[in-house]
Amino acid sequence: MGIFSFLKKKDKAAASQPAADPVSSAETVSSPDPEVPGDQIATSEPLDTRLKKSRNRFAGGLLDFLGGRTKVDEELLDDLEAQLIMSDIGVATADRIIAAVRQSARNSKEPDLQKILRQQLIEILQPCEQSLQIPEMSTPFVLLIVGVNGAGKTTTIGKIARQLQNGDKSVLLAAGDTFRAAAVEQLQTWGQRNNIPVVAQGTGADSASVIFDAVQSAKAKGVEVVIADTAGRLHTQAGLMDELAKVARVIKKFDDTAPHETLLVLDGTTGQNGLNQAREFSAKVNVTGLVVTKLDGSAKGGMLFTLADELKLPIRFIGVGEGIYDLRVFEAGDFVDALLGDTSPDGSIHSG
Ligand SMILES: Nc1nc2c(ncn2[C@@H]2O[C@H](COP(=O)(O)OP(=O)(O)OP(=O)(O)O)[C@@H](O)[C@H]2O)c(=O)[nH]1
Ligand SMILES: [Mg+2]
Numbered sequence: 001m002g003i004f005s006f007l008k009k010k011d012k013a014a015a016s017q018p019a020a021d022p023v024s025s026a027e028t029v030s031s032p033d034p035e036v037p038g039d040q041i042a043t044s045e046p047l048d049t050r051l052k053k054s055r056n057r058f059a060g061g062l063l064d065f066l067g068g069r070t071k072v073d074e075e076l077l078d079d080l081e082a083q084l085i086m087s088d089i090g091v092a093t094a095d096r097i098i099a100a101v102r103q104s105a106r107n108s109k110e111p112d113l114q115k116i117l118r119q120q121l122i123e124i125l126q127p128c129e130q131s132l133q134i135p136e137m138s139t140p141f142v143l144l145i146v147g148v149n150g151a152g153k154t155t156t157i158g159k160i161a162r163q164l165q166n167g168d169k170s171v172l173l174a175a176g177d178t179f180r181a182a183a184v185e186q187l188q189t190w191g192q193r194n195n196i197p198v199v200a201q202g203t204g205a206d207s208a209s210v211i212f213d214a215v216q217s218a219k220a221k222g223v224e225v226v227i228a229d230t231a232g233r234l235h236t237q238a239g240l241m242d243e244l245a246k247v248a249r250v251i252k253k254f255d256d257t258a259p260h261e262t263l264l265v266l267d268g269t270t271g272q273n274g275l276n277q278a279r280e281f282s283a284k285v286n287v288t289g290l291v292v293t294k295l296d297g298s299a300k301g302g303m304l305f306t307l308a309d310e311l312k313l314p315i316r317f318i319g320v321g322e323g324i325y326d327l328r329v330f331e332a333g334d335f336v337d338a339l340l341g342d343t344s345p346d347g348s349i350h351s352g
Contacts (some may be wrong), residue, residue: 004134004169006317032144036080047328048338050296050320054268057300058087059340072105076136080117084162088271088302095307097124102253118340124305125332130314132261132289134169140218140226142251142258146244146281147265149232152293152319154183156265157227158190159319159327164225165196172223174214175200176247179240187229197223207231207243208250210250215254228259233278243286261288263316268292268299268305275306278313293319301339 045299048055062083069076077098084094097226105111134141136327143160145153154177155208161171169320173191175198184200191198199214218226233240251258264287266274274292281287290311292304304315315330 002136004164004167006131006133006163007008007330008131008329009334014147047126047320047334048341050326051301051335051338053297054151054295054299054301055339055341057298058302062340064085066114069113072102072111076113077102080113084302086300088300088306090272090275090306090310093124093306096309097121097305114340117335121305121336121340122332123246125308125315125335127312128290128304128308128315129330129332130316131315131329132316133165134225134260137224137260137333139255139258140172140223141260142215142255143225143227144230144247144251144259144262145228145265146230146262146285146287147232148234148267148284150233151265151267152291153177153265154190154229155322156187156291156293156317156319156327157187157229158194159324160317161196161227162194162324163327167196169225170223171196171225171227172214172218172221173198174211174226175226176211176214177229177231178203178205178207178210181230183231197221208247211247212250212254215251215258219254227338236278241280241284244281248285256287261316262286263289263291265291265293266303268295268301268303268319271303272306274303275310277343278311282311285315289313289314289316291317291327292321292330296320301335304335 021138026198076232081094081098084097085091087095097120098099101113101116104116104120105113145157147153157173160171164171173187173196175184175187178201181203184203188198197215199210201210207230214228215226215317231240233244248259262285264278264281266277278287278290290307290313292315295301307313308315317327318330318335320326320328
């Protein structure tokens with residue numbers, strides 16, 4: 001079987017066997033399953049349609065501002081920096097973008113500010129464009145999902161599980177959110193409807209032991225991937241934050257290379273707060289990748305640039321809706337294009 005890759009758009013275009021391609025088969029589904037939560041709003045819309053609201057917030061102001069400005073001087077760059085900061089890009093990152101834009105404009109005889117800006121934005125994100133790979137292993141690949149309350153953890157688990165399932169990977173879910181009464185039920189219901197086993201104990205059970213049991217059970221059944229849900233928590237909840245570190249420690253007793261991926265789920269509408277969350281969670285567990293959700297909503301999108309610039313962590317996926325297929329492998333160029341709008345041959349950008 002080899003390595004399982006969550007496919008990017010360009011990989012999808014190259015794939016000759018659509019049936020073996022989890023993402024494209026997901027996106028071409030035309031008849032949603034009414035029994036599956038989220039399937040009612042399954043979508044095959046392109047990314048720029050899903051990010052329309054974010055684009056209006058991010059680029060709307062930027063494009064109005066850039067329209068008709070031809071001279072690149074310090075006043076313009078100051079104004080541009082202010083616009084970037086208003087789009088949720090942190091000050092330090094905005095500074096770096098402006099320095100790069102200034103340099104690039106100086107090196108060009110007839111600087112095209114929009115093109116230069118687009119290029120700089122892509123350069124910041126590019127190193128974080130690293131899709132999640134699941135290698136062939138003798139023990140289950142353990143994917144631990146962490147984040148604050150309501151960030152979109154459980155929804156993201158459903159979306160990832162569906163992509164794996166469509167790619168013929170066997171999956172088992174661990175109901176590690178033992179804190180909130182409805183959480184175990186939410187995951188169990190979803191698992192039943194999708195034929196994905198869920199290992200759970202009651203509310204109040206020890207999260208680490210639920211996840212440990214799940215990994216053991218997956219090993220016994222030959223299941224390839226375990227996705228472990230955890231309770232939402234704030235960095236100020238010391239007990240819950242310590243519990244996360246314990247979860248990671250306990251899993252290691254079974255397999256000292258696990259968890260193989262710890263995904264931090266961040267709500268894209270929380271702006272700069274995402275950076276603090278990433279730092280706080282990274283202090284407790286070894287965060288190996290990010291998922292930024294809700295980019296279809298009121299997010300401005302600038303948060304990703306700050307995350308990329310400050311943390312250099314892989315951004316594995318972006319969440320672009322509540323539907324089961326609304327999870328995209330992160331691609332820097334695609335994201336920037338969707339955020340800025342189409343660039344026409346004359347270099348001008350249209351926001352839709
Ligand atoms: N619009 C939109 N909504 C999303 C996205 N991802 C998740 N949501 C919604 O966000 C809400 C919270 O999602 P959950 O998956 O329950 O979040 P959670 O992190 O598991 O929450 P807790 O378990 O309470 O900590 C739900 O209403 C989801 O439908 C997304 O990409 N776009
Ligand atoms: Mg949850």
